[in-house]
Amino acid sequence: MSTRERIRTAMAELMRRQGYGVTTVKQVSELAQAPMGSLYHHFPEGKQQIAAEALRAAGAAYIQLLPLLFDPHEDLRAAVPAAFAEAAEQMERAGWVNMCPVVTIAGEIADSEPALREVAAEVVNLWVRECTDYFTRRGLDPAEARRFGFALLSALEGAFILSRTLHSTEPLRAAGQSLAFQMAGDRV
């Protein structure tokens, strides 16, 4: 891994564990095992610039899970609860870690860090475009596919936080089952 990637990955990990506000450039430097000089060489604007790059990289990686999780299922109504249950089990095995720092950071900084809010918005817009394309290929009309993409992302992100808060898989399982009913309503 290049120094730049190590710095970005360390920032993502610290944001996942403790949020953006209390994370310091010094902590990033230590976790990345990169001296401060090197860190400011790669990211002259400091903490916010590292966070922006970390969010973009995480966002681009997460959306690649969509076809991986859904392609194996012929029936999308079975795919959705299966994917949510799999996420719930992964979260439990990993000790209730934060599965999506993009959205917890967005929730923390939307008012206080406008530049980072715009980066989070870029990531969410990318996710919605990818969901729309994917569910259109799977047979929904484009407007339905976009609406379902927003519903899926909302349910997943909300349930991630509730499951992590309760240390329980129940919110993720319930949200996944519920979306399957909804898809039945959509006649998928």
Added chain:
Amino acid sequence: MSTRERIRTAMAELMRRQGYGVTTVKQVSELAQAPMGSLYHHFPEGKQQIAAEALRAAGAAYIQLLPLLFDPHEDLRAAVPAAFAEAAEQMERAGWVNMCPVVTIAGEIADSEPALREVAAEVVNLWVRECTDYFTRRGLDPAEARRFGFALLSALEGAFILSRTLHSTEPLRAAGQSLAFQMAGDRV
């Protein structure tokens, strides 16, 4: 408003705007117009104790919206998208403010502040009990009502963050419409 309430309300407002990590007791004291001595008299354990009381008070207030929003509708399938659309409009009018600091704070501190995570879990458990009771009274069987409560809270909380991130009502509207389809699947 008593001094204690002013302090708690100031903490809730600061957490809403900028999260827990960067909020200082000094900022709370200034916004509440309460001297530091008075603040530590009411909250001897400081910042975390004020945050815990603020989260409990906010959580208890929010759940009272459930019957207010849903009682006027005979058909729950119409009530859900109407409530989500109303929340979206309120959020837009208020300049895309954080509608639920309980969950953004939970997302920020679940790993770094275990005592506050437990307070957030108390609040979420209260919400789920109230949802279960309410939707049972509205005709769902208790297990369905509990599942639907988790699905509703997940969708709402996720969509709050996505709408605030995008400065768009679309996530909340899509999530609300989607839950209505799901309720049709539940034969409500």
